[in-house]
Amino acid sequence: MEQLVGRCTLKDVAHLAGVSVTSASMALADNPRVSATTKEAVRVAAMKLGYVPHSAGRALRSRRVSAIAVVLPHSSQHVFSHPTLTALLDGIVSVAADNDLSTILSTSRTEEDEASAYRRFMNGREADGVIVASAAVADANVIGLARSGYPIVIVGRAPHVARATAVSLDDGHGGQAATRHLLEAHGVRRIAHISGPLGHQSAQDKLTGYRNALMASAIAPEPALEIEGDYSDESGSRAVEDLVRRGTSFEAIFAANDQMALGAREALQAMGLSVPGDVLLVGYDDIPLARYVEPALTSVQGDMAEVGSVAALRLLELIGGRLPDQPVTLLPTELVVRNSCGCARHLA
Amino acid sequence: MEQLVGRCTLKDVAHLAGVSVTSASMALADNPRVSATTKEAVRVAAMKLGYVPHSAGRALRSRRVSAIAVVLPHSSQHVFSHPTLTALLDGIVSVAADNDLSTILSTSRTEEDEASAYRRFMNGREADGVIVASAAVADANVIGLARSGYPIVIVGRAPHVARATAVSLDDGHGGQAATRHLLEAHGVRRIAHISGPLGHQSAQDKLTGYRNALMASAIAPEPALEIEGDYSDESGSRAVEDLVRRGTSFEAIFAANDQMALGAREALQAMGLSVPGDVLLVGYDDIPLARYVEPALTSVQGDMAEVGSVAALRLLELIGGRLPDQPVTLLPTELVVRNSCGCARHLA
DNA sequence: CTGAAAGCGCTTACAG
DNA sequence: CTGAAAGCGCTTACAG
Numbered sequence: 001m002e003q004l005v006g007r008c009t010l011k012d013v014a015h016l017a018g019v020s021v022t023s024a025s026m027a028l029a030d031n032p033r034v035s036a037t038t039k040e041a042v043r044v045a046a047m048k049l050g051y052v053p054h055s056a057g058r059a060l061r062s063r064r065v066s067a068i069a070v071v072l073p074h075s076s077q078h079v080f081s082h083p084t085l086t087a088l089l090d091g092i093v094s095v096a097a098d099n100d101l102s103t104i105l106s107t108s109r110t111e112e113d114e115a116s117a118y119r120r121f122m123n124g125r126e127a128d129g130v131i132v133a134s135a136a137v138a139d140a141n142v143i144g145l146a147r148s149g150y151p152i153v154i155v156g157r158a159p160h161v162a163r164a165t166a167v168s169l170d171d172g173h174g175g176q177a178a179t180r181h182l183l184e185a186h187g188v189r190r191i192a193h194i195s196g197p198l199g200h201q202s203a204q205d206k207l208t209g210y211r212n213a214l215m216a217s218a219i220a221p222e223p224a225l226e227i228e229g230d231y232s233d234e235s236g237s238r239a240v241e242d243l244v245r246r247g248t249s250f251e252a253i254f255a256a257n258d259q260m261a262l263g264a265r266e267a268l269q270a271m272g273l274s275v276p277g278d279v280l281l282v283g284y285d286d287i288p289l290a291r292y293v294e295p296a297l298t299s300v301q302g303d304m305a306e307v308g309s310v311a312a313l314r315l316l317e318l319i320g321g322r323l324p325d326q327p328v329t330l331l332p333t334e335l336v337v338r339n340s341c342g343c344a345r346h347l348a
Numbered sequence: 349m350e351q352l353v354g355r356c357t358l359k360d361v362a363h364l365a366g367v368s369v370t371s372a373s374m375a376l377a378d379n380p381r382v383s384a385t386t387k388e389a390v391r392v393a394a395m396k397l398g399y400v401p402h403s404a405g406r407a408l409r410s411r412r413v414s415a416i417a418v419v420l421p422h423s424s425q426h427v428f429s430h431p432t433l434t435a436l437l438d439g440i441v442s443v444a445a446d447n448d449l450s451t452i453l454s455t456s457r458t459e460e461d462e463a464s465a466y467r468r469f470m471n472g473r474e475a476d477g478v479i480v481a482s483a484a485v486a487d488a489n490v491i492g493l494a495r496s497g498y499p500i501v502i503v504g505r506a507p508h509v510a511r512a513t514a515v516s517l518d519d520g521h522g523g524q525a526a527t528r529h530l531l532e533a534h535g536v537r538r539i540a541h542i543s544g545p546l547g548h549q550s551a552q553d554k555l556t557g558y559r560n561a562l563m564a565s566a567i568a569p570e571p572a573l574e575i576e577g578d579y580s581d582e583s584g585s586r587a588v589e590d591l592v593r594r595g596t597s598f599e600a601i602f603a604a605n606d607q608m609a610l611g612a613r614e615a616l617q618a619m620g621l622s623v624p625g626d627v628l629l630v631g632y633d634d635i636p637l638a639r640y641v642e643p644a645l646t647s648v649q650g651d652m653a654e655v656g657s658v659a660a661l662r663l664l665e666l667i668g669g670r671l672p673d674q675p676v677t678l679l680p681t682e683l684v685v686r687n688s689c690g691c692a693r694h695l696a
Numbered sequence: 697c698t699g700a701a702a703g704c705g706c707t708t709a710c711a712g
Numbered sequence: 713c714t715g716a717a718a719g720c721g722c723t724t725a726c727a728g
Contacts, residue, residue, distance in 0.1 A: 008471070009721060020699045025723060035697060052471035056407035057721030060704045065404060067452070067474075082434045082636075093455050097465075102474060103453045104415070107441050117445075123356070123400035126415075126450060262640060288430075289637045292610060357705060368715045373707060383713060405705030408720045 008049045017045035028053075059125070067102040068092075068315055069127035071117065073134040083287050084304050085133075088155065091308020092131060099316060101128075115141050122150045128319045131155060131311050136199045151318035153311045157201045157328065165318060167311040167329045169302035171202045174333035175209025176216075178254050178282045178300050181335055183217045186280055186342050188251040192225045194239040194264060196256040203228075206256045206284065224248045229260045236263025244271065252280035252341075258287045258299055265293075265340070276342035286336050295339035302333040356397045365393035376401075407473070415450040416440075416663055417475035419465065421482040431635050432652050433481075436503065439656020440479060447664060449476075463489050470498045476667045479503060479659050484547045499666035501659045505549045505676065513666060515659040515677045517650035519550045522681035523557025526602050526630045526648050529683055531565045534628055534690050536599040540573045542587040542612060544604040551576075554604045554632065572596045577608045584611025592619065600628035600689075606635045606647055613641075613688070624690035634684050643687035650681040 014024035019038055027034045027042035045051075059065040070092055072085065096103045104127055108114035114134070118141055121127040129151030132142055145152050146161045154166040182191050193210045196203030211221040227242060229235035236255055243250060255261035261283030265275050275281045275295060283290060286301035310329055317324045337343050362372035367386055375382045375390035393399075407413040418440055420433065444451045452475055456462035462482070466489055469475040477499030480490055493500050494509045502514040530539050541558045544551030559569040575590055577583035584603055591598060603609035609631030613623050623629045623643060631638060634649035658677050665672045685691050
């Protein structure tokens with residue numbers, strides 16, 4: 001079987017199969033109007049020539065480019081820790097590939113860059129739809145896009161965008177589980193929360209979960225115990241320093257991601273406070289690092305690859321003109337208990 | 349300034365500007381034959397209508413899609429640890445964006461999947477060129493692609509592919525520096541090396557660097573001290589267990605990536621051996637985890653984002669029909685000294 | 697069941 | 713300096 005590589009168009013295939021270009025096209029599309037004999041002849045010819053349809057030719061006529069775009073956070077430092085991001089991409093790309101779609105990656109440094117990327121995807125028809133993994137709560141680009149009718153799926157909850165299709169971990173539940181564990185398994189009452197940037201819904205949701213858990217234990221949330229970070233380890237350290245400087249007492253910390261938890265731990269150690277001896281600590285994301293540090297970090301885990309897969313599937317529905325019957329999907333999170341929350345003390 | 353969004357073609361722009369489609373096209377391309385007045389009129393019209401050229405229309409005629417593809421390792425578990433991978437992508441995507449190119453992401457589970465992805469990119473003209481970050485030494489796909497004349501840049505050294513353009517960290521140098529540090533700063537002589545899968549050039553290069561450093565100190569490399577791993581932490585653990593079971597004595601370990609180094613450390617600790625008390629340890633990649641573990645891991649660091657940028661720039665040259673005057677680029681690595689190699693003992 | 701023709705939106709020779 | 717025409721490779725009404 002010779003595999004001729006190089007330029008070869010549908011015309012060549014049709015010629016070799018002895019049929020018209022129309023029939024060749026329809027045969028390859030498995031159109032029922034074409035006879036089985038013709039289909040077979042065309043398939044053989046295409047195989048012989050190593051025919052691959054020219055994507056631009058197809059796209060121009062059929063108004064479908066067979067590509068989806070993924071827009072990632074501006075800096076890719078915040079919002080997603082890197083392992084989370086690669087897992088998400090993994091999920092998206094594998095579903096896309098299974099459906100013969102290309103995945104276009106876009107990261108923008110500024111909001112204007114992002115706006116121009118969106119225009120290329122949508123108005124320039126570079127992608128049939130877009131998955132946005134960078135949405136701040138009030139991102140004008142995203143809101144405009146959603147309004148235009150262009151297929152878009154948001155990774156993260158997006159209650160502010162009307163009728164948006166969104167896929168997210170259930171961060172409200174995750175935040176609540178982390179806090180409840182500290183309350184119930186370890187009996188502490190003064191739990192500080194280092195939140196993510198509150199312009200992001202995920203940060204809001206974890207904070208709400210934290211507060212709900214406190215209130216379920218009849219503890220009033222206390223503003224002095226809530227500090228806003230930016231998901232960086234430095235901001236975790238700063239949060240601890242602030243708490244101590246202001247004289248706010250606390251027995252435990254729940255941080256909205258593992259990086260800030262590790263930053264907090266460093267600051268505590270620098271002050272001579274041990275984890276979990278003096279302060280209990282729980283993080284979020286369950287990055288690989290979590291199980292390697294000493295003490296191993298208790299954290300909230302979720303399947304980001306699954307988030308990516310589901311987001312891609314929803315986008316396919318939208319592109320196909322179907323409105324997902326479940327516009328918002330929340331995937332479960334699970335608390336992974338290790339030593340930093342104090343559980344080892346009980347076991348030992 | 350009204351921003352009409354939605355369908356709008358060059359014809360609309362030309363009509364609004366009161367010129368022909370030809371002039372409109374050439375005006376937007378800043379072609380010198382067009383008068384300044386016309387250019388201005390067309391630009392204003394395009395702005396008013398929010399015109400974005402239709403990518404397929406342009407691609408079909410100009411035989412350029414303005415997109416590059418990135419092919420990542422099959423599993424994305426091995427070969428690259430995740431932080432390395434995201435840094436690489438970051439470098440590629442930012443250069444691509446600066447040059448108005450889209451980046452298409454492709455990860456394949458099998459070699460056949462990968463072959464079909466290559467055919468789509470090349471024969472289906474989905475991308476103007478490809479960056480391959482998954483190349484095993486004898487990858488038939490890559491060799492075929494390179495031969496076809498299709499623009500391709502390999503991330504990693506590729507001495508087996510004739511006239512290949514390649515960008516890589518200087519892993520030979522990195523392996524040598526790691527080993528030399530153990531020899532010279534710590535005076536050990538029996539250093540084990542846990543290599544990466546030797547089907548990969550990077551693994552070969554680190555091994556060669558290791559051997560060269562030994563020989564420079566008049567120590568003959570010893571096969572019993574060289575164990576092949578697969579870049580996973582389990583394989584690092586297994587390597588240590590093998591060494592001990594076979595009764596091979598060693599004072600230090602140089603692992604070809606940090607994950608294997610951490611796996612090795614776990615196995616050592618399980619045997620009651622301490623790092624760096626009983627065995628010195630050096631890793632490779634300098635993943636974020638390295639500075640957090642206890643003892644902090646000495647490792648070899650390189651700028652993978654820079655590797656990505658340079659790879660993208662080289663690909664642009666190839667796409668433009670220019671042969672890079674420097675087909676192979678090796679970027680420097682640097683040893684980051686922390687505690688696992690024993691340096692803290694000296695300082696303390 | 698099949699084929700000739702039109703046309704997706706653009707760029708690029710070809711005339712003026 | 714400008715415009716009418718051709719054509720990139722494909723799919724999809726339109727005839728038969």
